[in-house]
Amino acid sequence: MTSEGLAVQADAPAGPTGRRGRRAADVPTLVERAREGDARSVARLISLVEDASPALREVAAALAPHTGHAQVLGLTGSPGVGKSTTTTALVRALRATGKRVGVLAVDPSSPFSGGALLGDRVRMQDHAGDSGVYIRSMASRGHLGGLSWSTPQALRVLDAAGCDVVLIETVGVGQSELEIASLADTTLVLVAPGMGDGIQAAKAGILEVADVFVVNKADRDGADTTVRDLRYMLSLGGRHSEAGQWRPPIVKTVASRDADNGIDQVLEKIETHREWLAASGEGQRRRSERAAREIEAIALATLRERMGDVHGSAALGTLAGRVVAGESDPYRAADELLDEL
Numbered sequence: 001m002t003s004e005g006l007a008v009q010a011d012a013p014a015g016p017t018g019r020r021g022r023r024a025a026d027v028p029t030l031v032e033r034a035r036e037g038d039a040r041s042v043a044r045l046i047s048l049v050e051d052a053s054p055a056l057r058e059v060a061a062a063l064a065p066h067t068g069h070a071q072v073l074g075l076t077g078s079p080g081v082g083k084s085t086t087t088t089a090l091v092r093a094l095r096a097t098g099k100r101v102g103v104l105a106v107d108p109s110s111p112f113s114g115g116a117l118l119g120d121r122v123r124m125q126d127h128a129g130d131s132g133v134y135i136r137s138m139a140s141r142g143h144l145g146g147l148s149w150s151t152p153q154a155l156r157v158l159d160a161a162g163c164d165v166v167l168i169e170t171v172g173v174g175q176s177e178l179e180i181a182s183l184a185d186t187t188l189v190l191v192a193p194g195m196g197d198g199i200q201a202a203k204a205g206i207l208e209v210a211d212v213f214v215v216n217k218a219d220r221d222g223a224d225t226t227v228r229d230l231r232y233m234l235s236l237g238g239r240h241s242e243a244g245q246w247r248p249p250i251v252k253t254v255a256s257r258d259a260d261n262g263i264d265q266v267l268e269k270i271e272t273h274r275e276w277l278a279a280s281g282e283g284q285r286r287r288s289e290r291a292a293r294e295i296e297a298i299a300l301a302t303l304r305e306r307m308g309d310v311h312g313s314a315a316l317g318t319l320a321g322r323v324v325a326g327e328s329d330p331y332r333a334a335d336e337l338l339d340e341l
């Protein structure tokens with residue numbers, strides 16, 4: 001089948017709920033091929049969900065039976081701490097153990113997506129020809145609903161495509177690291193010596209989201225000070241000192257080094273955290289929370305879309321008239337409107 005044959009011809013603007021437009025994508029075939037490891041089909045499915053294609057609902061339904069297998073890792077940190085370098089090193093190490101890996105590089109500030117970023121092209125080369133790795137960059141600015149709804153869908157695609165591990169990388173600015181943490185089973189927070197990251201981490205509430213701290217660029221002066229600062233800040237936060245609670249370990253890395261770079265220790269800590277998630281029930285709780293957020297986001301988007309239909313409608317006009325005339329109040333009118341929706 002040609003890519004033209006799979007083209008989506010939307011005759012109405014698509015919304016994040018996938019309710020509008022006409023679809024022309026052969027979803028079952030795409031899902032089947034993605035599950036066989038066809039990278040183009042994986043890419044196409046991610047585009048469908050990212051572009052809020054009208055086929056979104058069909059895609060979600062077709063993927064559902066094949067999901068729930070992948071371990072989801074979040075990786076966040078300030079610009080320049082070495083996220084890309086660390087991701088590459090992690091992918092290499094995971095591939096060496098035979099795992100299939102997906103990477104979603106989410107750029108909350110970029111309007112570009114689909115692997116168009118230079119950095120990703122460079123990284124693609126690093127894993128070129130390796131069918132066990134999917135790398136995809138996603139932009140969230142300018143997209144309907146942003147990171148919060150497109151990333152979980154893309155995650156599902158990679159999960160269904162048989163990835164054992166999906167790594168979501170994002171720069172730690174604004175809300176993005178919190179969103180990543182809500183998606184991931186295990187969240188890695190990267191800091192680097194001498195960047196004032198420790199203090200920033202405390203400010204941004206990053207201490208709360210980190211399951212593993214990675215002090216990268218440990219070849220630089222000040223790495224031990226950074227580790228000490230982090231340890232001190234963790235000791236102040238009461239959460240981690242309670243019995244049975246997870247205490248985020250701190251690992252030093254030199255991600256830019258090919259060997260002896262600390263990446264194996266990071267993987268060990270991730271594994272220990274995975275075991276803790278299973279034993280404590282926290283893993284299940286996180287996944288339920290994740291699904292609940294998704295449902296909520298879709299329901300709200302659907303409601304907003306229906307409200308759009310309602311805007312300017314006769315029913316709304318009638319209700320407005322009654323409020324103006326003092327025959328109803330806006331709260332009662334809103335309840336009546338919601339009842340109708």
Ligand SMILES: Nc1nc2c(ncn2[C@@H]2O[C@H](COP(=O)(O)OP(=O)(O)OP(=O)(O)O)[C@@H](O)[C@H]2O)c(=O)[nH]1
Nearest residue numbers: 079080081082083084085171216217253254255256
């Ligand atoms: N000395 C040293 N340099 C490193 C290390 N890890 C990464 N770097 C370098 O730091 C620079 C930034 O690394 P990236 O991996 O691009 O950092 P990033 O966090 O992805 O950066 P943004 O994409 O700007 O958010 C690059 O020049 C890397 O080669 C390290 O462990 N030690």
